[in-house]
Amino acid sequence: MENTPPLGVGGLVIINYGAGNIQSIKFALKRLGVEAILTDNETEIRNADKVIFPGVGEASSAMQKLKASGLDKVIPTLKQPVLGICLGMQLLCNSSEEGNTKGLGVFDVDVIRYSNEVKVPQIGWNQIQNLKSGLFKNVSENEFMYLVHSYYAPLCEGTIASSEYGIQYSSALQKGNFYGVQFHPEKSSTAGEQILKNFLNLKSKI
Incomplete structure (x- = not known):
């Protein structure tokens, strides 16, 4: 993997709102020297060169925490x-069926629950396909990523990677400077670290 360039003056920020898989992300970044x-x-947050918006837990309570802090x-x-990442991606969507939650409206798609025809939550490794972004530079088609989720974003205009679990769904989204991944790159071995490195390599728009 190519070296990660130095971050800008504001560095890399992980948003802390009490609903994050923060330690595992910090450890993964530390392995990359960041x-x-x-x-x-x-x-x-506004002055940062790059921002990671994590999330593990329930959508409505996470959104309440975001609102409480503005x-x-x-x-x-x-x-x-x-x-x-994970719930962070889902909260960037228009809404989520989990807790009937209104999202941040960055990605124009509504998050819905898997049907009872599949085991919920989806836990474990699944393949990502149809990779369409620089976020996936040097990541192979059908690479395996680690996921834990009961709700998903359907395929939409912003889909930059898809996975199959009963149906095809969006395992990654992009709109402008916003990226979202349903999987946990920080728990997805070498390929996940490559995705984090690719994110760090993205040109800042500040």
Whole structure:
């Protein structure tokens, strides 16, 4: 893997809102030689070179936490590359059936629950396909990623990777400077680390 360039003055920020898989992300970034700033401070977030928006848990309670800190107004207006992971990706969508939650509206798609025809949640390794973004540079088609989720984003205009679990769904989304992955790159071995490195390599728009 090619070397990760130095981040800009604001560095890399992980948004801290009490609903994140933060330690595993920090460890994965540290393996890449990057120290991330964990913060809920608006100025630090806006000044960051790159922003990671993590999430593990339930959508409505996570959104309540974002609203309590005012981050629901901040995140959709960010101009630098933003990476939503798992629930973070889902919260960037228009809405989620989980808790009948209104999302941040960055990705124009509604998150829905898997049918009872498949085992819920989906836990474990699944393949990503139809890779369409620089986020997947040097990542092979049908690479395996680690997922844990009961809700999914259907295929849509913003889909940059798909997976199959009963149906084809969006395992990654992009709109402008916003990226989202349903899987956990920080738990997905070498290919997941490559995706994190690719995100760090994206040109900042600040």
